[in-house]
Amino acid sequence: MAKEKLFEVKDLRISAYNDEKVEIPIVKGVTFDIHEGEVVALIGESGSGKTTISLAALAYTKPGLHFTGGEVLLRGKDVLTMAPLEQRALRGANVAYLAQSAAATFNPAITISEQVTESAVLHGVLSQKEATKRAEVLYHALELPDPSRIGYRYPHQVSGGQLQRLMAAMALCGKPDLMVLDEPTTALDVTTQIEVLKAFKKVIKEENAAAIYVTHDLAVVAQIADYIVVLYSGEIMEQGPVEQIINNPSHAYTKRLMDAVRPTPTAGMGVQVGDEHDRDVPAIEMEHLTAGYGGIVDGEPVATILRDVSVKVENGHVVGVIGESGCGKSTMARVMAGLLPQAKGHVRLEGKELEGSLNDRKLDQLQKVQFVFQMADTALNPKQVIGDIIGRPLEFYHGIKGKKKHAKVAEILKMVELPAEFASRYPMELSGGQKQRINMARSLAANPEVMLCDEVTSALDSIVGANVIKLLTALRDKTGVSFVFISHDLSTVGSFADEIVVLYAGRVVEQGPTDEVLSPPYHPYTRLLISSVPELRIGWLEDTMQKREMAVGIARGVEITKTGCPFFNRCPMAIEDTCDVKDVPIRELKDGHQIACHLTIDQLNESEVHAQQVLHGYEKIGIDKPLETG
């Protein structure tokens, strides 16, 4: 490449100091370059120092960290030794930052347009008028709806995916030389991630911007980066062009990262449980259940979240519940746990009717249904030691006290593969993965029949998350507990659930044994979900965007409807005047596999064959135009 060197990091060192003023190195001598128009990915697990390094490009450290050595050169000038005023002038004008959570980084009290243009105007790059105009152009390029008016809104008035793209507009508005993107798609649903990735890639190309892309997801990196820097514990393990790292990794750690990449969900990917457990009475089931928030008007909640949901969890099985954020997954678990009484329908535990409200349930019913919350950080009392946290359900449900309790706590800690000494520690002293194990151990201590796991691996790194899944599988085999495993990640669910329930806008669109759900015929929404999981392959993004379901499914948002099929507005095969108005028939396939769709099974099968042929054909001739939507 004959391109000019834009940005250089030379032997960068950053340290923290603990209470005893002892230096703890975080970044240990990192060196890499970025050329004009190049996207460099910093990849590694949490704690690898990737965010810390990327922030150094803005001459910024998180509170408590200090630069201890090295240089960070932008066009040959060291940003670390600049005067504070120069550094301020640099931020936003020369180097722009894009954070992981747009929802948290947009100021809730200021309009989007003011925030997007603020930096460009403050630094005198553009006048307010020019900046507003440029913002509009960027909204357009980022394929945001209603580009001329979206700027007048407040952040809470647009969706998460839109906000993420608006942040890209905010970063680009001042025409920076370098953009720093810190895990910009990690918190998003797969379908949203793909839409954001596509927009980022397009705009980076159009603006010819250079970028640092920070992530732990190799599959995402393969789509967007030109050059990869692999980090572990503040040191570079390996670096090179994207083709070299993806196709020909040399370092063992890179290979480990590649192994942790989520596979494309397919039939037969997981371990299936046999039928050794009693299948007569489901452990827990929901029948024609409707639930939501707000008061009940005309027999329906003001904000209906779940509508007419019927789901069975067989004894000793893992049922994966999957869907985009806001589809009602957590609400489902909350109804089962009695945290949210249903408006209509039944919940049964081992065949016996459960009261809707927690207060009306009996102690043994409470004991049998246990909740594992997503954020172990907030679910565990920071002022209690682990022994007390796990000991509480032992005492409360089973009356186990004193020495017996200690012994039992140790036994449970062993079950979640943690040493017994942990009983005297506080949650703060544990790592994220360990805390999540304690979170599960607390539920286990109640000796439940059903454990409701709400996104328990979502906040964890892929490698740590994979270990938690292993533990869950082992626990299921050992204890015979049934699991409801809620996740937005189809690969994780597919790898160990016996059955999968696909929720969309509060309704079950497809459910059945994992192998059946993950093989054709699919519900069109399941198809969209499966196609959206990034593959570790360069060019995957472009290929996928040619698929028919993407063109229709990606750009539009979820609409919660009362009548017809909720997926109507995003479905490539929707039938006008049928799908949007008529009640959806449930198609029964083998082994209890159900698809809620107006199309017949034959039609669904046919469309699958057709889609494969078309895609195959395109690949052969190498046309790069997207397919016209039907």
Add this chain to the structure above:
Amino acid sequence: MMAQMVLRRLGIGFIMLIVVSIIVFIGTSILPGDVAQIILGQSATPETLAALRAQLGTDQPLYIQYLSWLGNMMTGDLGISKAGGATIASLIGGRLGNTMMMAGIVSAIAIPLSVALGLWAAMHPGTWLDRIITFCTLSLISVPEFFIATILVLVLAVELHWLPSTAYLSGDETFWQLMKSLAMPLITLVIVVSAQMIRMTRAGILNVMSSPYIEMAILKGVPRRRIILRHAFFNAIGPIVNVIALNLAYLVSGVVIVETIFAYPGLAKLMIDGVQTRDLPLVQACAMIFSGTYVALILVADVASILSNPRLRQPK
């Protein structure tokens, strides 16, 4: 949505006032002592007592008395003082004016001063001036107001002879004289209410300053001044406005000690006098004015917080 929320707050405020009126009425009614007995004193005969009770309406059942009292109050008839015979409206009128004048001047000085000092302290956390502000405000909050007032009298009036030690108003002072006699209670009250407001402003801003969107603003190269005034302030308005409202309410109803020390003819002192002479209608009227002020100010604060928050102002 927005109007609905304000209307609901108004409704709740109204119900609160009704509840307060019941409590005030019952509270004053169960006090021992009979007004007729007090008015007639030693010369009372059973006949004259009964006649006076009938005239005052105190022989009626309690709820009738309450309803007629409430009805009169709503039509602006506050009743007649049971000790002295003047109308309560005339008693209160001048005093209310004095109280409002004091509260008005104090807030005109204290609110801008406190918000400015609080913002300044938040802009320069950990500096010497910030520490001095923090130390002073904390000390002043901990010291009772009569202590501050007494110290001021000792220094400014007794030792230095700069200001008069009382704030008695005769009604025909020149503006300059008026200001001079008001100065001492003014200074005392400004000190008392500012301390709290400064601390709240500083804490509210610093709380917001740890948000991710503030870090984002730093990374956009926004100057610290603008970060505080544009990015942080609007998100901290809710708690600040509420503490201002509480302090304003205190200025109307809670300043009896300061009024007494400086012999200032305000409303709170009138109420205490009413208690001493068992002038129940007067006490009731004052109590209702005070509660009304509280409810109105809290309502204004609520609406202001709603207005400052786009999530409430402009829902999806």
